[in-house]
Amino acid sequence: MEFSLELIKSISRSSPTRIVLLVIDGLGGLPHSQTGKTELETANTPTLDQLAAKGICGLIDPVSPGITPGSAPGHLALFGYNPISFNIGRGVLEAVGIDFDLEPGDIAARGNFCTIDETGLVTDRRAGRISTQKCTELCRLLDGQVIDQAKLLVRPVKEHRLVVVFRGDKLVADISDSDPQQTGVSPQTVTAASPEAERMAGIANQFVAQAKMTLAEHYPANMVLLRGFSIRPHFPTMGEVFRLKPAAIASYPMYRGLAKLVGMEVLDTGTTIEAEFNTLKQNYTNYDFFFLHIKATDSAGEDGDFDRKVRVIEEVDNALPGLISMEPDVIVVSGDHSTPALLGGHSWHPVPFLLYSKWCRRDRVSEFSESACVSGGLGRFPATQVMSLAMANALKLNKFGA
Amino acid sequence: MEFSLELIKSISRSSPTRIVLLVIDGLGGLPHSQTGKTELETANTPTLDQLAAKGICGLIDPVSPGITPGSAPGHLALFGYNPISFNIGRGVLEAVGIDFDLEPGDIAARGNFCTIDETGLVTDRRAGRISTQKCTELCRLLDGQVIDQAKLLVRPVKEHRLVVVFRGDKLVADISDSDPQQTGVSPQTVTAASPEAERMAGIANQFVAQAKMTLAEHYPANMVLLRGFSIRPHFPTMGEVFRLKPAAIASYPMYRGLAKLVGMEVLDTGTTIEAEFNTLKQNYTNYDFFFLHIKATDSAGEDGDFDRKVRVIEEVDNALPGLISMEPDVIVVSGDHSTPALLGGHSWHPVPFLLYSKWCRRDRVSEFSESACVSGGLGRFPATQVMSLAMANALKLNKFGA
Numbered sequence: 001m002e003f004s005l006e007l008i009k010s011i012s013r014s015s016p017t018r019i020v021l022l023v024i025d026g027l028g029g030l031p032h033s034q035t036g037k038t039e040l041e042t043a044n045t046p047t048l049d050q051l052a053a054k055g056i057c058g059l060i061d062p063v064s065p066g067i068t069p070g071s072a073p074g075h076l077a078l079f080g081y082n083p084i085s086f087n088i089g090r091g092v093l094e095a096v097g098i099d100f101d102l103e104p105g106d107i108a109a110r111g112n113f114c115t116i117d118e119t120g121l122v123t124d125r126r127a128g129r130i131s132t133q134k135c136t137e138l139c140r141l142l143d144g145q146v147i148d149q150a151k152l153l154v155r156p157v158k159e160h161r162l163v164v165v166f167r168g169d170k171l172v173a174d175i176s177d178s179d180p181q182q183t184g185v186s187p188q189t190v191t192a193a194s195p196e197a198e199r200m201a202g203i204a205n206q207f208v209a210q211a212k213m214t215l216a217e218h219y220p221a222n223m224v225l226l227r228g229f230s231i232r233p234h235f236p237t238m239g240e241v242f243r244l245k246p247a248a249i250a251s252y253p254m255y256r257g258l259a260k261l262v263g264m265e266v267l268d269t270g271t272t273i274e275a276e277f278n279t280l281k282q283n284y285t286n287y288d289f290f291f292l293h294i295k296a297t298d299s300a301g302e303d304g305d306f307d308r309k310v311r312v313i314e315e316v317d318n319a320l321p322g323l324i325s326m327e328p329d330v331i332v333v334s335g336d337h338s339t340p341a342l343l344g345g346h347s348w349h350p351v352p353f354l355l356y357s358k359w360c361r362r363d364r365v366s367e368f369s370e371s372a373c374v375s376g377g378l379g380r381f382p383a384t385q386v387m388s389l390a391m392a393n394a395l396k397l398n399k400f401g402a
Numbered sequence: 403m404e405f406s407l408e409l410i411k412s413i414s415r416s417s418p419t420r421i422v423l424l425v426i427d428g429l430g431g432l433p434h435s436q437t438g439k440t441e442l443e444t445a446n447t448p449t450l451d452q453l454a455a456k457g458i459c460g461l462i463d464p465v466s467p468g469i470t471p472g473s474a475p476g477h478l479a480l481f482g483y484n485p486i487s488f489n490i491g492r493g494v495l496e497a498v499g500i501d502f503d504l505e506p507g508d509i510a511a512r513g514n515f516c517t518i519d520e521t522g523l524v525t526d527r528r529a530g531r532i533s534t535q536k537c538t539e540l541c542r543l544l545d546g547q548v549i550d551q552a553k554l555l556v557r558p559v560k561e562h563r564l565v566v567v568f569r570g571d572k573l574v575a576d577i578s579d580s581d582p583q584q585t586g587v588s589p590q591t592v593t594a595a596s597p598e599a600e601r602m603a604g605i606a607n608q609f610v611a612q613a614k615m616t617l618a619e620h621y622p623a624n625m626v627l628l629r630g631f632s633i634r635p636h637f638p639t640m641g642e643v644f645r646l647k648p649a650a651i652a653s654y655p656m657y658r659g660l661a662k663l664v665g666m667e668v669l670d671t672g673t674t675i676e677a678e679f680n681t682l683k684q685n686y687t688n689y690d691f692f693f694l695h696i697k698a699t700d701s702a703g704e705d706g707d708f709d710r711k712v713r714v715i716e717e718v719d720n721a722l723p724g725l726i727s728m729e730p731d732v733i734v735v736s737g738d739h740s741t742p743a744l745l746g747g748h749s750w751h752p753v754p755f756l757l758y759s760k761w762c763r764r765d766r767v768s769e770f771s772e773s774a775c776v777s778g779g780l781g782r783f784p785a786t787q788v789m790s791l792a793m794a795n796a797l798k799l800n801k802f803g804a
Contacts, residue, residue, distance in 0.1 A: 030763055038763075063802055065783055066790030067413070070803035083803065084409065090804030110804070228804050342761075346801055348794040349763050371779075374765055380781035 002082055005241050007400070008388055014243045017329035017394040020280070020290045021386075023078060024316055025071070025255075026298030026339025028351040028370060032306060039297075039306060039341060040352060041369040043313040047320040048354070048368040051331065055356030057365040058378025060386065062337050068348045071298075074336030075258050079238065079291070080387030088261070089173065089230020094163045097257025098155055102165065102232045107173045107200065110228045111154075111162040113138060113221035114187075122183045126160040127221040135162060138221055141214050147203045157253055164207065164226060172197040178208050179225035187225055204229070237263025238289070242391060247286070249279045250293035259291055273312075277319040284326050292323075301339030302346075309341050330357040330393045332386065333368070350380055357393035403638045404484055409802070410790055411638075416645045419731035419796040422682070422692045423788075425480060426718055427473070427657075428700030428741025430753040430772060434708055441699075441708060441743060442754060443771045445715040449722040450756070450770040453733065457758030459767040460780025462788065464739050470750040473700075476738030477660050481640065481693070482789030490663070491575065491632020496565045499659025500557055504567065504634045509575045509602065512630045513556075513564040515540060515623035516589075524585045528562040529623040537564060540623055543616050549608045550601060559655055566609065566628060574599040580610050581627035589627055606631070639665025640691070644793060649688070651681045652695035661693055675714075679721045686728050694725075703741030704748075711743050732759040732796045734788065735770070752782055759795035 001009070029038035062069040062077045063084065072093055073083030091108035102108060113135060115124040130138075135156040142164075143154040150168030157163060174197040178187045187208065192201040204226060211224045238246045240263070248259030248266045256266045265287070269279040273294060280290055294316055300309035323331070338349040352373040363377030378389075391397045403411070431440035464471040464479045465486065474495055475485030493510035504510060515537060517526040532540075537558040544566075545556040552570030559565060576599040580589045589610065594603040606628060613626045640648045642665070650661030653673045661668055667689070671681040675696060682692055696718055702711035726733070740751040754775040765779030776782075780791075793799045 030761065059781070064790065065780070065787040066792075066794035066799065067409075068794065068799060068801045070801050073803035084405075087803055093804060347761070348791075348799070370763065371766060374779045374781070375777065380783070 027335025028338025030340035045317040052368040053366040057376030059350035060383040077383035090228025097253030115220040177227035179227040244289040246289040304344035306341035429737025430740025432742035447719040454770040455768040459778030461752035462785040479785035492630025499655030517622040579629035581629040646691040648691035706746035708743035
């Protein structure tokens with residue numbers, strides 16, 4: 001176990017207090033050119049502002065200054081796990097996120113159904129975001145093949161997304177992506193980064209070649225792109241490290257998968273923000289830690305839709321009084337990274353952070369925003385310290401040392 | 403390669419954007435007793451203030467809080483290299499800075515011609531700053547000796563400064579300085595810190611003894627002081643780590659040497675601030691990273707000359723519009739350490755930092771000063787993170803993790 005986790009484990013204690021970690025995905029933004037205000041600063045958020053006024057604020061760096069985190073590192077850091085030492089592959093995340101039981105030695109890859117033109121160049125990496133139903137049908141066409149003694153299991157995720165699991169003896173995940181991550185070019189040939197991975201690279205390339213033939217008549221989903229080949233790593237659980245009974249509420253599979261990797265129980269929930277907050281209410285007495293994940297902010301940011309991101313933030317703010325009325329001992333509101341609509345993607349900018357508890361030692365910040373959090377009492381700090389702060393404020397940590 | 407450099411290397415990408423890192427040596431200061439303002443706060447700096455208003459500010463720690471850095475650690479940190487693991491000797495720096503080609507196994511020492519009185523006590527560590535021409539003549543007198551099978555190569559640097567290179571089999575650099583770093587005392591006997599270094603200590607002491615005899619009639623340069631015995635270390639280059647094509651513009655040899663150690667191309671330039679900015683302009687399209695070094699602020703600080711330091715800062719501010727008009731994608735202005743005129747030397751105080759880019763998420767700071775930077779959006783952070791921040795703002799870093 002990592003030293004920082006060993007340290008927390010050695011002083012954490014179980015107690016009746018409750019922590020809610022509300023992760024507004026891609027929360028941080030950049031100012032609109034006309035108003036000079038970010039998405040969060042533009043949104044009307046009376047409840048978040050009230051929480052900020054009663055609580056203590058700051059800015060967090062998910063990985064370190066300048067580093068743009070993917071979703072996995074951003075969340076692992078919030079859960080207290082060093083995202084550099086626990087760098088897990090995208091394929092494993094997707095597989096765990098759809099309740100796929102990975103067996104030891106299985107290799108998983110994240111897939112996209114995509115569109116290629118007659119010359120083989122990728123024209124749409126998401127095949128026009130086909131329906132989940134269509135995705136399910138196409139996955140059935142590709143599922144169950146055996147290539148070079150490896151069995152292939154192909155499962156739909158959502159819209160154009162799929163998971164491919166390679167099951168067989170002595171497979172090595174150390175291979176490159178076929179997904180070129182851009183349009184106007186051909187899918188890439190998968191290559192082995194080590195001699196032991198040569199066989200696996202060959203299997204992946206054969207799978208892609210056969211998929212191309214099978215999908216030829218299924219425009220716009222006439223090809224598949226694979227990335228993030230990986231084996232499930234071992235994580236000490238949050239129960240073990242923090243002595244918590246943690247639950248996750250997330251509508252999007254990847255975040256459920258991530259929560260499972262660190263030992264959270266994943267609760268059934270709906271796809272709306274309202275449904276997620278209701279799930280929290282219904283399960284409130286059964287757990288002492290809740291990870292509540294809001295995906296729509298990040299999606300709006302990724303789509304470059306400033307106004308939609310503002311509206312989602314306002315919707316979260318509207319739902320908050322219900323959460324506050326349950327009187328959790330600690331409420332943390334932050335994001336796993338910034339996703340400024342102006343950049344249309346994840347970014348390196350530090351993320352606004354607020355913590356409310358009876359013991360937080362409030363600062364002078366009275367508004368939850370990027371600008372205001374600069375002057376917050378917590379300053380700027382690594383996201384890996386969020387869990388110990390939350391635990392401390394829930395009086396769930398013993399003194400360190402005599 | 404250090405892990406943090408490996409991480410950056412794994413996500414850095416080449417792009418047409420340009421970064422200018424303007425290092426105002428010894429920038430940070432302390433307030434004048436009469437005005438309560440530091441050198442930077444006293445200087446009239448409309449352009450720096452404008453950049454601060456449009457950009458994002460903070461304070462950097464070159465090594466860590468409380469640690470006063472030498473010039474090498476201060477710069478290495480700014481270039482992204484951990485100055486503690488990459489601790490290089492002063493001798494090597496001076497040698498590289500005068501284009502001396504160190505061979506494997508060579509040991510270099512930085513030297514000062516100095517003045518001693520008739521009892522052997524040092525009265526001026528810089529021999530009245532003799533001319534470079536005089537220094538060159540004296541070096542010729544000392545050059546080329548062979549002591550205990552080691553060949554000695556003695557080269558002038560500038561004014562009273564020289565380099566001594568010891569070339570021979572199995573020389574070990576692990577020896578103490580002869581330079582006492584103060585006046586009123588005798589030069590120190592060089593001692594070995596390990597048994598393997600005994601021979602080298604003996605060679606150094608013999609060299610100093612002979613130099614004393616040779617220089618006896620050359621008052622004020624009637625003695626030599628040596629420090630920083632060291633072997634050239636191996637650095638991964640900035641090209642390798644950051645995928646940059648970096649150039650250095652520096653009038654003072656040590657900074658050119660330092661830039662070469664990390665793989666920058668060193669451009670020919672003049673000795674004035676104007677000449678340096680012109681060199682930037684002439685070479686602007688040929689590189690994507692520029693390290694522009696201003697020495698005169700530090701020299702003024704070291705001389706305890708508050709007003710001169712103020713004037714140099716104003717001169718830099720005057721030259722800045724020319725730089726800005728070339729529209730670099732990222733402009734960073736900071737220092738390698740503080741050199742408060744009140745202390746007359748380097749100090750541990752964190753250094754004002756500003757970064758301007760289209761994507762910086764400006765903060766509320768509207769003035770480039772020590773006091774204002776305290777409230778900057780970047781907070782206080784280690785100088786080793788400057789490069790990743792600059793790279794991120796130039797959109798030269800890929801996302802980390804899925």
